[in-house]
Amino acid sequence: MLSLESITKTTQDWLLAKFSPQIALTIECVIVILLAITLFAVLGLVLVLLERKVAARIQIRLGPNRVGPGGIFQTAADTLKLIMKEGLTPDTADKFLFNLAPFVVMMVAMLLLAPIAFAKNFQIWDINIGVLYISSISSLSVIGILMAGWASNNKYSLLGAMRSGAQIVSYELSAGFAVLTIVVLTGSLQISEIVASQENGWWLFKGHIPVVIAFVLYIIAVTAETNRAPFDLAEAESELTAGFHTEYSGMKFALFFLAEYINIFIVCTIGATLFLGGWMPLHIGHWEGFNHIMDFIPSSVWFMGKTFFLIFLIMWFRWTFPRLRVDQLLNLEWKYLLPISLFNLLLVTVIAIMGWHF
Amino acid sequence: MFLKDYISDVYNGVTSLLKGMRKTGYYFTHSKEIITEQYPDNRATLKLADRFKGEVVMPHDEQNEHTCTGCTACELACPNGTIKIITKFEMTPEGKKKKAIDSFIYRLEMCTLCNLCVAACPSDAIKMAPNFEHSVFDRSKLTKILNKPGSKIKEGVE
Numbered sequence: 001m002l003s004l005e006s007i008t009k010t011t012q013d014w015l016l017a018k019f020s021p022q023i024a025l026t027i028e029c030v031i032v033i034l035l036a037i038t039l040f041a042v043l044g045l046v047l048v049l050l051e052r053k054v055a056a057r058i059q060i061r062l063g064p065n066r067v068g069p070g071g072i073f074q075t076a077a078d079t080l081k082l083i084m085k086e087g088l089t090p091d092t093a094d095k096f097l098f099n100l101a102p103f104v105v106m107m108v109a110m111l112l113l114a115p116i117a118f119a120k121n122f123q124i125w126d127i128n129i130g131v132l133y134i135s136s137i138s139s140l141s142v143i144g145i146l147m148a149g150w151a152s153n154n155k156y157s158l159l160g161a162m163r164s165g166a167q168i169v170s171y172e173l174s175a176g177f178a179v180l181t182i183v184v185l186t187g188s189l190q191i192s193e194i195v196a197s198q199e200n201g202w203w204l205f206k207g208h209i210p211v212v213i214a215f216v217l218y219i220i221a222v223t224a225e226t227n228r229a230p231f232d233l234a235e236a237e238s239e240l241t242a243g244f245h246t247e248y249s250g251m252k253f254a255l256f257f258l259a260e261y262i263n264i265f266i267v268c269t270i271g272a273t274l275f276l277g278g279w280m281p282l283h284i285g286h287w288e289g290f291n292h293i294m295d296f297i298p299s300s301v302w303f304m305g306k307t308f309f310l311i312f313l314i315m316w317f318r319w320t321f322p323r324l325r326v327d328q329l330l331n332l333e334w335k336y337l338l339p340i341s342l343f344n345l346l347l348v349t350v351i352a353i354m355g356w357h358f
Numbered sequence: 359m360f361l362k363d364y365i366s367d368v369y370n371g372v373t374s375l376l377k378g379m380r381k382t383g384y385y386f387t388h389s390k391e392i393i394t395e396q397y398p399d400n401r402a403t404l405k406l407a408d409r410f411k412g413e414v415v416m417p418h419d420e421q422n423e424h425t426c427t428g429c430t431a432c433e434l435a436c437p438n439g440t441i442k443i444i445t446k447f448e449m450t451p452e453g454k455k456k457k458a459i460d461s462f463i464y465r466l467e468m469c470t471l472c473n474l475c476v477a478a479c480p481s482d483a484i485k486m487a488p489n490f491e492h493s494v495f496d497r498s499k500l501t502k503i504l505n506k507p508g509s510k511i512k513e514g515v516e
Contacts, residue, residue: 058382320382321375335449336368 003107004300006120009156036113040262045075047228051315085250089184091324093247097151097261102248102255105144111264115191116269119279121301130191131183133177134270138225142168145227145234148256149244160243164227164234170333171224171231177341178218181211181348182274185357190272192325198277200285206357210347215275217341219356222330223314226260228323233329258333264311272306279303383448411471411486414441414464423512424505426483427461435478440469448510454512466472467497481515 011031015024023308030299048283049064049072055285058302064071082092089095115130117123127133141166142165149161186197224231235243279299283291324332351357395404418424428445446460459489461485477485484504494500 049409054386057389057392060385060391060393062392062396116433316379316382316386320378340368 003298004119005011008122014184019234034122036110039113040110040258043081043265044230044258044261047265047311048075048078048257051261053319054312054315055319061114078255082250082254087250087252088247089294090247092153093150093164095151097147098247099252101144101148102259104147104254105141105352106255106262107257108137108141108144109259109266111140112263114264116266117191117195117273117278118269118303119298122279122300126190127190129189131179131194131274135172137178138263139172139269140209141259144259145244148248150333152244152247152309152338154247156240156242156246156279157244160240160246162233164244166326167227167231167233167329168225170330171337172219173216174333174337174341175336176215177345178221179270179274180343181207181214184212184345184352193277195273195278195280198280198283200283202277202280202282202329204273204275207348207355208351210344210351211275211342212283213344214348215271218271218275219310220337222318224333226263227315228260228314229318230323231317231329232323233326250285264314265307268307268310268314269303271310272303276306276310277302278306385443404492410488410490411473412473412489413466413487413492414473414504415485415487415489416462416470416484418506419512422506422509424483424509424511425481425515426459426462426505426511427481427511427515428457429480431478432475432484435474437472437474438468438470441475441504459505464502464504465500466492466502467500479486 011029012024015027018024019027021287050075053063054072055061066072067073067077089098112134114125115123115127115133117126122128145164146161146170149157149159149164152158182194182203186194188194188197198206199205204215207214227234233243235245240246245253248256266335279302281291281294281299283294397404416426428443430443431440431446433443442465443465444460444463445457447455447460450456471486472509473486476486492500
């Protein structure tokens with residue numbers, strides 16, 4: 001059967017047969033880099049179009065429908081326009097940091113791709129501290145945003161960047177606690193083991209109400225971490241024009257825009273891996289027949305389906321809820337999400353120790 | 359009591375958010391709710407809102423009669439001098455002189471579509487029409503005479 005696993009295996013066997021192990025590894029690295037860049041480009045196009053279509057439907061509009069059938073080439077045309085525009089650097093900006101910031105943001109998004117299991121045995125780097133790696137790298141993205149805001153030499157940018165700093169530092173906590181609940185239940189930080197532990201059912205169903213609460217907390221926290229509405233204070237068009245990327249234009253702006261969507265994709269893949277079983281098909285306990293039927297759907301389809309479901313959920317939030325004020329944002333985190341997630345983690349620990357989960 | 363308030367806060371917050379999501383979810387799944395008009399394509403079947411204000415018109419019935427008495431209430435109500443009414447005197451069959459309009463001049467290029475003239479009219483002689491394709495090559499074409507040639511006031515309207 002043709003699967004991503006067999007393709008990678010055949011490629012590796014062929015490379016090892018033709019070249020020495022070092023050269024084979026180098027070629028594999030190059031292939032992985034090319035695939036990652038292709039994935040980013042495709043995701044950028046698809047997610048922006050999806051967002052515009054979802055927004056249109058929610059606001060009882062039609063959305064882009066002129067370029068190509070149903071407007072499917074709209075984002076490609078927009079990208080072409082952005083490539084041709086001038087990448088302006090303000091005269092009084094810190095030129096080095098200003099030009100570096102978009103690449104820092106993109107690099108963080110790329111690093112996050114490494115430990116994600118896209119399908120059965122299809123993973124770039126199955127590191128044994130996968131979840132820790134993800135939570136530590138994802139907090140780096142604030143550096144790129146602060147860098148952009150500071151180097152722009154613009155009040156709006158600086159305010160946006162500062163808000164973003166306060167926001168990401170706060171919401172890292174509850175996202176971390178939500179991730180920890182699954183780590184407590186699984187007893188491992190490795191992505192492949194977390195997925196394997198959900199073979200007889202996803203944690204969302206196996207872990208009773210505490211895991212459902214953790215899932216909700218995770219979704220709220222990552223929405224804030226990716227600077228998406230209702231937590232888009234760092235951009236806040238009506239107050240700060242565009243926040244930290246006010247001064248960016250052309251392809252440098254496009255990189256920020258792309259990084260936002262890549263970050264959404266990545267947090268949704270992590271959410272899908274932790275709570276919805278990653279590439280694992282829907283298995284229910286000992287229903288052998290049912291589980292066997294579910295196995296016929298390829299694991300990559302399961303993974304992408306779950307990820308896009310979560311992405312849709314986050315888009316749904318964006319087009320439903322109004323933006324919070326800064327004080328409301330911090331109140332929500334420190335007075336509500338953090339105490340709830342601490343208490344929730346305690347409950348999950350009790351469940352894990354007593355073995356009450358399925 | 360603090361804990362009770364706290365929990366009810368969380369409960370109320372979550373339920374109100376879910377209520378909003380239910381509404382937008384309904385719109386997302388029901389494409390018949392879409393209100394976008396694809397204007398140049400559906401020009402023939404275009405549906406505009408009832409309250410859409412495009413220009414002032416004076417309705418005439420089949421006998422070419424309108425209900426404008428020439429009281430100039432609309433002219434006085436207009437904030438920017440869009441309307442100019444020229445009156446004349448007509449002889450009634452009884453031999454009395456009666457005031458009537460000679461021409462109701464309406465300058466669309468000066469009109470802000472504020473609806474004050476329609477609100478001021480005591481005999482509902484003018485109303486707002488949903489026409490919006492007003493572009494012309496000559497500005498003088500925007501000065502319109504609203505009463506049709508040969509029209510007269512309806513019987514019984516004072």
